[in-house]
């Protein structure tokens with residue numbers, strides 16, 4: 063169990079996975095109801111500068127969907143693949159999360175859609191939000207939606223929308239539109255809009271939803287019920303970009319885990335951060351020893367104190383554990 067003590071330090075488990083995972087660009091990570099790691103990757107598709115035109119329309123539709131299994135369920139201790147699904151469904155995977163019934167909620171930035179998919183291996187699409195390949199910004203159109211968070215109390219889902227919109231939307235578990243909101247204002251003077259709301263996490267003990275507001279290099283948190291702004295966490299050491307966040311209950315509060323990204327203007331090392339939600343203090347920074355982070359793109363923790371980071375450029379997943387656990391192994 064992770065505690066909030068000051069000497070918390072995450073170290074890479076360099077021998078994980080025990081055998082290589084054949085991954086494309088890793089875009090999303092999630093944890094399933096058995097505390098297994100779920101990896102959402104792009105197989106042989108990749109997001110390059112010519113993947114979309116200036117109207118945000120996907121240009122490689124003629125290639126068809128990815129034929130490899132894009133959703134892999136992996137054993138967190140050894141890294142072997144337990145289940146593989148998601149073939150012939152997706153064009154440009156992005157975010158993934160699981161709900162209380164262990165369904166997958168995923169976003170695909172080429173489809174501009176949010177899909178609820180069964181995890182029974184039959185890949186049944188249970189809910190489809192947005193119109194395939196059609197960007198937009200009304201109640202039933204997204205523009206490169208990036209992630210989903212599930213309110214475990216109400217079953218409602220939140221969508222971060224997206225690369226070419228600047229909002230968070232709320233839907234019921236069945237996909238009925240409920241509400242939406244934009245950035246919160248941390249300074250009374252002016253409200254700076256979201257610039258790529260890129261990753262979402264629900265805080266079960268506080269019923270809040272937090273967003274990694276990527277190009278603003280900040281994390282903002284809101285009341286899930288109302289969308290009311292609660293707080294902002296913005297740190298010099300983030301540099302200019304925060305790519306992904308996740309959350310873990312711990313001791314006397316909660317921990318936010320985040321990964322930043324390279325920013326042309328601000329030189330800050332690309333790393334992971336452990337932040338005390340209440341005090342906003344950075345308790346730890348971490349990065350791999352076997353090879354450098356290239357573009358850490360999502361982060362998730364699995365019950366036993368392990369933290370996983372998926373990298374969209376190095377096409378790999380890194381495992382970290384707290385030193386104490388690591389030493390005792």
Ligand SMILES: O=C(N[C@@H](O)C(=O)O)c1ccccc1
Nearest residue numbers: 087089109110111156359374
């Ligand atoms: O942000 C980008 N990609 C990553 O977030 C991702 O791969 O999800 C990107 C933007 C423009 C061109 C090419 C890639």
